[in-house]
Amino acid sequence: MDREVDAGVRSFDLVTEAWLPVQLTDGSSAEFSLRELFAEAGRVRRLVGDVPTQEFALVRLLLAILHDAVDGPTSIRRWRALWEDENSFDSVSVYLEKHRDRFDLLHPVAPFFQVAGLRTSKDEVAALNRIVADVPNGDPFFSMRMPSVERLSYAEAARWVVHAHAYDTSGIKSGAVGDVRVKGGRGYPQGVGWAGNLGGVMAEADDLRRTLLLNLVATDAGLLDVDEEDVPAWCRVPSGPGAGKESEMVSRPTGPRDLYTWQTRRIRLHHDGAGVHGVVLGYGDPLPPRNQHRAEPMTGWRRSEPQEKKHRLPKVFMPREHDPAKAAWRGLESLLFAGAPLSGGRAKEGPESVRPVVLEWVSALFHRGFIPDGLIRARTIGARYGTQQSVIDELVDDGVTLPLVLLHGEDLRYARTAVVAVTDADNAVNALGDLAGDLAQAAGTDRAVSRDAARDQGYGALDGPYRRWLRGLVAGVDLDRARTDWQRVAYRTVERLGRDLLDAATAATWEGRMVDTPRGPEWFDDTRADRLFRFRLGRALPRAWDGPQEAAQAQAHAQAEDGARAQAHAEDGARAQDGPGPRGGPDSKDTRVGSVRADQDTTVGGTDADVTVSEVRT
Secondary structure, eight states, X not given: OOOOOTTSOOOOBTTTSOOEXXXXXXXXXXXXXXXXXXXXGGGEEEEOOSXXXXXXXXXXXXXXXXXXXXXXXXXHHHHHHHHHOTTTTXXXXXXXXXXXXXXXXXXXXXXXXXXXXXOBTTOOOBOGGGXXXXXXXXXXXXXXXXXXXXXXXXXXXXXXXXXXXXHOOOXXXXXXXXXXXXXXXXXXXXXXXXXXXXOEEEEEOSSHHHHHHHTOOOGGGSSSOOOTTOOOGGGSOOOOSSOOOHHHHTTOOOSHHHHHTOOOEEEEEEEOSSOEEEEEEEEOOOOOOTTOTTTOOSBOEEEOHHHHHXXXXXXXXXXXXXXXXXXXXXXXXXXHOOOOBOOGGGGGGOBSEEOOHHHHHHHHHHHTTSSOSSEEEEEEEEEEEEGGGTEEEEEEEEEEEEEGGGGOSSOOHHHHHHHHHHHHHHHHHHHHHHHHHHHHHHHTSOHHHHHHHHHHHHHHHHHHHHHHHHHTOOXXXXXXXXXXXXXXXXXXXXXXXXXXXXXXXXXXXXHOEEEEETTEEEEEOHHHHHHHHHHHHHHHOGGGGSSHHHHHHHHHHHHHHHHHHHHHHHHHHHHHTTSSSOOOOTTTTOOOOSEEOOTTOTTTTOOOOOEEGGGSOO
């Protein structure tokens, strides 16, 4: 092929040029070419992308290369041979040399992940912030690049090209000459890049070699539908300006190699010999996300009744996206279990969700003894789009390190204990949120705002303790004792936060006020809020009280706190005698003994039990 280009730069060969930033296992950093990366994968800790989604997109690119280089693996035994052979990536170098022309970023005929000669009718060239995700269009605040990105090195441009195919936003694009979908010189919205639909999940090990292998699902595992013709983008005819032929697209995606390199965009970089200064960006091959769960292994899936009704299909699975407001450990159930079967007349339809195939695959490897027992990190990466998917609002980058025994497909006891412990945390945090809401209501301020802030604080405080506890849930541990230990940790953590809220209560909270409830007006102040909190927390974490020693310590501590608070109130009351009028209302002393239907009132509690003062553990 003719390698001449228009500005004197002959090529930027991704096989031999350094363009992939990495962190090595010794903590240092480096930048590797594709050939160097596979040769040194055993001493590479991880890729380091400009944004988390770029790392996810690059890992998928590496997986496509590896799948094709080893031609599978076609069987789990073949995979085991790759795992046990430290030199198993040697064949990748030969493979890259074979396809070297297709990995040239500046190739005049088939530039990497681009369309040669792509142009609009007016030969417009857009700014590079069209493909650089950390420079918001028209709103360049809070960015490391100010005021915009005017030039990119070839290495950085190559990374953003990969990212654009995976995570580009929707919206109006350039209308490429030769694309029959263009109207009035514009390309109209066709959705985000393929990976942008996913709540990305990948298994991570201590080095990149094992990370890639853990996500390299064998063909005969029965977890994916893989066509014999499954190949990555560089093994296909270079794309033109429009979408692929309908007759060809109907049988695609052919498998993970096809999906990992799906050409959702048509891109052409403009460069001048010193770097890249502009881009033409249009729409490429469309791919609806519904029912791709047998081809896409790196996300969880959920049943979607609206999609089933819309498309009149009996069963539709859609990718399960990540919630940016929710830490990975709080969504642990979706990583460990397939959803429960539907109930009633739909029971025969199977589960309502599918966990990520990469974790199902790791579970199979562990169950068959192909990988040793230990810890694995389930990394979660995703993008949350705003305003008709035309902007990226938030990026998700989290993960949870868990013992492999939790992924066991048949012995679910460990996984159930881990998930129930998340529920314990939820209940404890709800009790904290109710306390904050009650205090706000006693002071006459916004209950919802205080409750949400306290809940965020509660989850933040439990984040580290839960992750540490989860790591200890190894094979052979006493699960009953483990759950009790967790409830005690959660109790101490949340109870401390509750005391902080009570200590920060203002004079208005001490005074209290009448609150309208379904049972009529009732008096609320900090003392009553405190008692309700301790009852709710005790009910949420009943095992925290199982040990007599801990229970006695907790009760003594609570009594000491009550005494200190009562003394503070008394001192405040004495000072108030010099001021305008007494504090409190008819029930402000809270010394009455009787039924307090506190939790049936959704405005003050949100739960549903009758509570007597004698039942409240203070």
